[in-house]
Amino acid sequence: xxxxxxxxxxxxxxxxxxxxxxxxxVAKFQAQGHQVVVVVSAMSGETNRLIALTKExxxxxxxxxxxxxxSTGEQVTIGLLSMALQDIGxxxxxxxxxxVRILTDSxxxxxxxxxxxxxxxxxxxxxxxVVVVAGFQGVDEKGSITTLGRxxxxxxxxxLAAALKADECQIYTDxxxxxxxxxxxxxxxxxxxxxxxxxxLEMASLGSKVLQIRSVEFAGKYKVKLRVLSSFQxxxxxxxxxVEEDTNMExxxxxxxxxxxxxxxxxxxxxxxxxxxxxxxxxxxxDANIDVDMIIQNVGHDGTTDFSFTVSRGDLDKxxxxxxxxxxxxxxRAIESDKAAAKVSVVGxxxxxxxxxxxxxxxxxxxxxxxxxxxSTSEIKISVVxxxxxxxxxxxxxxxxxxxxxx
Amino acid sequence: xxxxxxxxxxxxxxxxxxxxxxxxxVAKFQAQGHQVVVVVSAMSGETNRLIALTKExxxxxxxxxxxxxxSTGEQVTIGLLSMALQDIGxxxxxxxxxxVRILTDSxxxxxxxxxxxxxxxxxxxxxxxVVVVAGFQGVDEKGSITTLGRxxxxxxxxxLAAALKADECQIYTDxxxxxxxxxxxxxxxxxxxxxxxxxxLEMASLGSKVLQIRSVEFAGKYKVKLRVLSSFQxxxxxxxxxVEEDTNMExxxxxxxxxxxxxxxxxxxxxxxxxxxxxxxxxxxxDANIDVDMIIQNVGHDGTTDFSFTVSRGDLDKxxxxxxxxxxxxxxRAIESDKAAAKVSVVGxxxxxxxxxxxxxxxxxxxxxxxxxxxSTSEIKISVVxxxxxxxxxxxxxxxxxxxxxx
Numbered sequence: 105x106x107x108x109x110x111x112x113x114x115x116x117x118x119x120x121x122x123x124x125x126x127x128x129x130v131a132k133f134q135a136q137g138h139q140v141v142v143v144v145s146a147m148s149g150e151t152n153r154l155i156a157l158t159k160e161x162x163x164x165x166x167x168x169x170x171x172x173x174x175s176t177g178e179q180v181t182i183g184l185l186s187m188a189l190q191d192i193g194x195x196x197x198x199x200x201x202x203x204v205r206i207l208t209d210s211x212x213x214x215x216x217x218x219x220x221x222x223x224x225x226x227x228x229x230x231x232x233x234v235v236v237v238a239g240f241q242g243v244d245e246k247g248s249i250t251t252l253g254r255x256x257x258x259x260x261x262x263x264l265a266a267a268l269k270a271d272e273c274q275i276y277t278d279x280x281x282x283x284x285x286x287x288x289x290x291x292x293x294x295x296x297x298x299x300x301x302x303x304x305l306e307m308a309s310l311g312s313k314v315l316q317i318r319s320v321e322f323a324g325k326y327k328v329k330l331r332v333l334s335s336f337q338x339x340x341x342x343x344x345x346x347v348e349e350d351t352n353m354e355x356x357x358x359x360x361x362x363x364x365x366x367x368x369x370x371x372x373x374x375x376x377x378x379x380x381x382x383x384x385x386x387x388x389x390x391d392a393n394i395d396v397d398m399i400i401q402n403v404g405h406d407g408t409t410d411f412s413f414t415v416s417r418g419d420l421d422k423x424x425x426x427x428x429x430x431x432x433x434x435x436x437r438a439i440e441s442d443k444a445a446a447k448v449s450v451v452g453x454x455x456x457x458x459x460x461x462x463x464x465x466x467x468x469x470x471x472x473x474x475x476x477x478x479x480s481t482s483e484i485k486i487s488v489v490x491x492x493x494x495x496x497x498x499x500x501x502x503x504x505x506x507x508x509x510x511x
Numbered sequence: 512x513x514x515x516x517x518x519x520x521x522x523x524x525x526x527x528x529x530x531x532x533x534x535x536x537v538a539k540f541q542a543q544g545h546q547v548v549v550v551v552s553a554m555s556g557e558t559n560r561l562i563a564l565t566k567e568x569x570x571x572x573x574x575x576x577x578x579x580x581x582s583t584g585e586q587v588t589i590g591l592l593s594m595a596l597q598d599i600g601x602x603x604x605x606x607x608x609x610x611v612r613i614l615t616d617s618x619x620x621x622x623x624x625x626x627x628x629x630x631x632x633x634x635x636x637x638x639x640x641v642v643v644v645a646g647f648q649g650v651d652e653k654g655s656i657t658t659l660g661r662x663x664x665x666x667x668x669x670x671l672a673a674a675l676k677a678d679e680c681q682i683y684t685d686x687x688x689x690x691x692x693x694x695x696x697x698x699x700x701x702x703x704x705x706x707x708x709x710x711x712l713e714m715a716s717l718g719s720k721v722l723q724i725r726s727v728e729f730a731g732k733y734k735v736k737l738r739v740l741s742s743f744q745x746x747x748x749x750x751x752x753x754v755e756e757d758t759n760m761e762x763x764x765x766x767x768x769x770x771x772x773x774x775x776x777x778x779x780x781x782x783x784x785x786x787x788x789x790x791x792x793x794x795x796x797x798d799a800n801i802d803v804d805m806i807i808q809n810v811g812h813d814g815t816t817d818f819s820f821t822v823s824r825g826d827l828d829k830x831x832x833x834x835x836x837x838x839x840x841x842x843x844r845a846i847e848s849d850k851a852a853a854k855v856s857v858v859g860x861x862x863x864x865x866x867x868x869x870x871x872x873x874x875x876x877x878x879x880x881x882x883x884x885x886x887s888t889s890e891i892k893i894s895v896v897x898x899x900x901x902x903x904x905x906x907x908x909x910x911x912x913x914x915x916x917x918x
Contacts, residue, residue, distance in 0.1 A: 120567030127568075154587065160527030161534075161591045162598035169597070172590035172605050176583035180561065183580035184568045190576070191569035198579050202609070203654055247610055 106271035107139045107229070111239065111261030114148035115278045116335035117181050123147075126276075126335065127188040130234055134194060139229040141268065143239045143261040144185055146177025167212035171241075171251045174213075175201070178238035178257070186236045196234040199225070201241035201249070206260065208242035208250045214393055215242055215250035217259065220267040237264060258319035266326035273328050274342075275315060280334035281343035282307065282314055284508040285361040289499050292509035298344050299359055301330075306451040306485040307362045320345070357454035357461060358506040361499050362485075365492060367397065368420040369445040369477065371412040372427060374437030377404030384434045385411055388426050394419045398447070398480045398489060408437070412478060414489060417443055445477065446495040449487035450502060462486050468505040474498055513678035514546045514636070518646065518668030521555035522685045523742035524588050530554075533683075533742065534595040537641055541601060546636040548675065550646045550668040551592055553584025574619035578648075578658045581620075582608070585645035585664070593643045603641040606632070608648035608656070613667065615649035615657045621800060622649055622657035624666065627674040644671060665726035673733035680735050681749075682722060687741035688750035689714065689721055691915040692768040696906050699916035705751050706766055708737075713858040713892040714769045727752070764861035764868060765913040768906050769892075772899060774804065775827035776852040776884065778819040779834060781844030784811030791841045792818055795833050801826045805854070805887045805896060815844070819885060821896060824850055852884065853902040856894035857909060869893050875912040881905055 110130065117123050126142070133140050146154075154174050158165040165173075182198035189196035201208075204225065208215035225235045239257025242250045252259050258275055265273035280295060282304065287293040299307070301324035305317060314332055323330040323345065333342035375381050386396055399413045415423050420441055427439050455461040465486055469476060474497065478489035490498060503509065517537065524530050533549070540547050553561075561581050565572040572580075589605035596603035608615075611632065615622035632642045646664025649657045659666050665682055672680035687702060689711065694700040706714070708731035712724060721739055730737040730752065740749035782788050793803055806820040822830050827848055834846050862868040872893055876883060881904065885896035897905055910916065 120564060123568050157527060157587070157591060158594060161530050162594040164598075165594040166597050169590040169594040169603075169605055172593070172607075173587050176586050179583045179586070180564070180580050183576040183578075184564060186579070187565060187569040187572040187576040190573050191571075196576075198576055200579075200656075249607075 105137045105139065107141070107268060108133060109141045109143065109261050109265040109268065109270045109273045110276060111143040111257060111274065112145065112276045112335055113257065113278070114145040114150070116276050117144050117185065118148035120184070122335075123181070123184050124188050124191075126185060127192055127194075129276075129335070130189060131192055131194055134234060141225060141229070141235045141237060141264055141270070142185065143237050143257055143264060144178060144181040145239050145257040147181055150177040150180070168248055171212045171249050175238070175241040175249045175251055178240050182236045182238045186234075189234050189236070194234055195232055196236055197228055198236045198238075200238045201260070202243035202247070204237055206242035206263070208244055208252070210244040210246070210248065210250065211393065212248075212250055214253045215244070217242060217252070217263050220263055222264070222267040225264075225268065252318075256316065256318075258316040259322060262319040262322040262326075262328050262330065265328045266322065271329065273323065273330050275319075275330065275332050276335035277314060277332060278334065278336065279314060279332070280337055280340050281332050282345075282360070284359065285499055285503050286363070289496050290361075290503045290509075293503065294509060296343050296359060297341070298346050300346055300453055302484055303359045303451050303453055304345050306449065306482070307360055357458040358450050358452035358508065359454070360451050360508065361448065361502045361506070362451055363446065363448040363495060363499055365446050365495060366416050366418075367414045367445040367447050367489060368417045369412060369414050369442040369489060370420070370423060370427070371410055371440040372434075372436045372438075373410050373440060374408045375411055376435050377407055377409040381409075381434065382411065384430070385427070386413070388430055389415075389423055392422060392426055394423055394426075398478055398487065400478050400480070414445060414447070414478070444492045445489050446492040447487050447489050448495060448498045448502065449485050450506060451485040453484050455486075456483055464505060465502060468501050469498060472497055472501055512544045512546065514548070514675060515540060516548045516550065516668050516672040516675065516677045516680045517683060518550040518664055518681070519552065519683045519742055520664065520685070521552040521557070523683050524551050524592065525555035527591070529742075530588070530591050531595050531598075533592060534599055534601075536742070537596060538599055538601055541641060548632060548636070548642045548644060548671055548677070549592065550644050550664055550671060551585060551588040552646050552664040554588055557584040557587070575655055578619045578656050582645070582648040582656050582658055585647050589643045589645045593641075596641050596643070601641050602639055603643055604635050605643045605645075607645045608667070609650035609654070611644055611671075613649035613670070615651055615659070617651040617653070617655065617657065618800065619655075619657055621660045622651070624649060624659070624670050627670055629671070629674040632671075632675065659725075663723065663725075665723040666729060669726040669729040669733075669735050669737065672735045673729065678736065679738060680730065681738050681740055682726075683740050683742035684721060685741065685743065686721060686739075687744055687747050688739050689752075689767070691766065692906055692910050693770070696903050697768075697910045697916075700910065701916060703750050703766060704748070705753050707753055707860050709891055710766045710858050710860055711737075711752050713856065713889070714767055764865040765857050765859035765915065766861070767858050767915065768855065768909045768913070769858055770853065770855045770902060770906055772853050772902060773823050773825075774821045774852040774854050774896060775824045775830075776819060776821050776849040776896060777827070777830060777834070778817055778847040779841075779843045779845075780817050780847060781815045782818055783842050784814055784816040788816075788841065789818065791837070792834070793820070795837055796822075796830055799829060799833055801830055801833075805885050805894065807885050807887070821852060821854070821885070851899045852896050853899040854894055854896050855902060855905045855909065856892050857913060858892040860891050862893075863890055871912060872909060875908050876905060879904055879908055
């Protein structure tokens with residue numbers, strides 16, 4: 105008998121019919137003797153509908169109240185799934201984030217989980233109940249409802265699995281696993297049976313939308329066995345995300361090509377080339393809770409330098425406003441921004457022991473005439489920022505250059 | 512400076528535009544120096560949409576989970592109204608029923624308020640905030656979300672007004688006050704400036720949908736000054752619901768004609784005419800939380816009697832099933848039921864001192880050939896059950912017979 109946490113995304117619970125299918129799948133696991141905790145997202149489209157409503161009543165909705173509105177999406181799903189489970193003869197009980205007491209900080213719309221009281225859930229499981237928990241939400245010390253940000257339901261699932269010391273956390277989605285790249289762009293893309301946490305982290309953070317990055321971090325940190333599966337297929341093992349590197353000699357150097365369209369590039373021109381300038385520029389940006397991705401500082405000349413970084417497109421205007429505010433203080437000549445950027449990356453733990461990955465990547469892009477605007481590297485990935493219009497082309501040629509279509 | 516509790520129903524908050532209008536109205540009251548607590552219902556149509564969803568996933572949705580789903584309707588509205596208030600420069604904070612801690616019993620979908628912790632709301636008011644509370648919902652001792660049943664938002668408003676010792680509880684609705692009867696049936700129906708709690712109680716319980724009956728009971732019990740107003744008119748004093756009877760000599764004997772289409776009649780035939788039979792019949796019905804309205808027991812003959820009562824039509828099938836279960840035990844000959852019943856009543860505190868109301872009512876109906884099936888009287892009302900098809904006719908002729916079109 106195992107304790108399994110299953111997380112179903114918005115598409116998997118997108119209609120009453122699909123919710124009933126999820127109930128049947130959960131029943132199958134329970135019939136096998138497993139204890140099951142189910143984490144669900146809002147029905148697909150619901151969160152967007154709610155956000156649209158808020159924009160109709162307020163130009164810039166208050167984050168606390170935004171969370172009050174948006175968190176209802178998951179609350180509807182937990183009630184519906186619980187009654188669907190009861191309807192087929194199971195015992196089930198729903199919990200909102202506040203009811204579990206998933207304690208978070210007070211950073212509304214982007215809250216982080218501080219603690220989970222898993223005792224009531226454990227009691228329900230021991231009584232033979234299926235426990236259904238609202239993903240994406242929690243409660244702060246003041247009792248205000250918080251949300252974890254988009255994709256936060258994955259994080260809820262993994263955090264619960266960690267708190268309950270679950271045997272496995274299964275993330276059900278509309279794809280049947282993690283692919284070498286997006287099959288919509290490269291039809292030859294191949295499903296991976298396993299991928300390491302590190303690689304998954306790079307793939308997720310780079311825009312492979314299968315799992316939310318924080319959930320992968322969490323899973324790695326707390327050694328939660330994580331599996332990505334399709335909620336629309338009866339069979340299939342999905343992709344297991346492993347702590348250990350595959351020791352197979354035949355393991356390919358590169359596991360996949362990741363990409364992210366949601367990149368905006370900002371360049372601060374002509375700042376004084378002196379210690380502390382990076383902090384002066386990025387400190388106010390971080391204070392506004394804006395995630396900065398790639399950061400490049402050019403070698404200076406004439407005592408000044410140029411400083412570039414990327415943020416999500418949704419954060420661009422806010423970031424530019426912040427920098428305009430500190431421009432005089434830091435002595436910058438100008439702020440430039442570009443919304444039409446995109447990032448493409450090759451990812452693989454194998455590159456640690458295989459030199460030449462970077463040069464092959466750069467040569468491949470050069471042969472297609474694709475200009476590289478920024479480069480950033482880590483032990484297991486190389487990322488470049490390019491003009492968005494070349495994104496699909498870049499992904500296709502890199503997938504082929506690294507032989508990913510064949511295992 | 513007064514403390515005002517304002518309750519806005521589903522139609523009044525039925526669209527983002529209307530929510531913004533409510534925000535403006537609240538702002539006007541605050542600008543006059545008043546402290547304002549706003550209680551809101553779900554946006555019109557939302558509760559029905561949610562209930563429809565539950566019926567698609569489960570044949571007979573679990574009441575606890577039904578409350579989890581349905582309570583999201585009001586939660587969306589409090590968030591939207593709070594951000595709309597902030598958008599026009601006010602400070603505002605939303606509370607779900609659980610966040611206020613509106614403690615109720617655990618009778619899901621029909622819960623009763625046990626206690627309200629008003630201290631946090633009072634603190635917010637003193638800080639100059641508008642407090643926005645979700646109507647219709649509370650939380651039980653176990654932390655489960657409960658709902659008060661349809662129309663429960665009125666009850667929330669009045670209960671909050673009582674707990675806060677508010678100066679007035681204003682119920683905003685889509686009508687501009689309480690009328691002598693439904694103007695859709697009698698165009699000459701007249702708005703009343705005042706009505707007593709007792710009369711309002713009879714009018715509400717008899718199907719004048721302006722206010723939910725429990726809210727009127729509450730208001731009477733805790734001496735909350737209650738006013739019914741239109742949320743669609745800028746001016747107008749609405750109808751004030753008073754503790755005191757109007758001492759005006761010219762006061763009409765009858766205040767209004769109330770009616771209720773939602774009546775189903777059940778007759779238990781040939782039960783032994785002995786003590787305790789009423790309890791044996793109605794005990795199991797009450798245990799199932801079914802409200803029984805009119806009750807008639809005929810004079811017995813041959814040692815048996817017939818026992819009739821009315822319930823809401825939605826409860827009819829359940830009631831018949833319950834009675835079929837106890838039929839043998841109580842020794843009844845048969846159970847008959849009739850869905851096409853309707854109740855019409857004349858209401859007025861004036862009838863206490865004016866005899867002849869009953870005879871005028873019965874004569875008026877007889878002149879139109881309308882058969883009376885059941886009669887029930889109280890100090891301030893006379894109700895009759897008639898065939899539903901005569902309902903409009905009965906209301907029209909009674910309104911005229913009691914001279915209600917002229918003040």
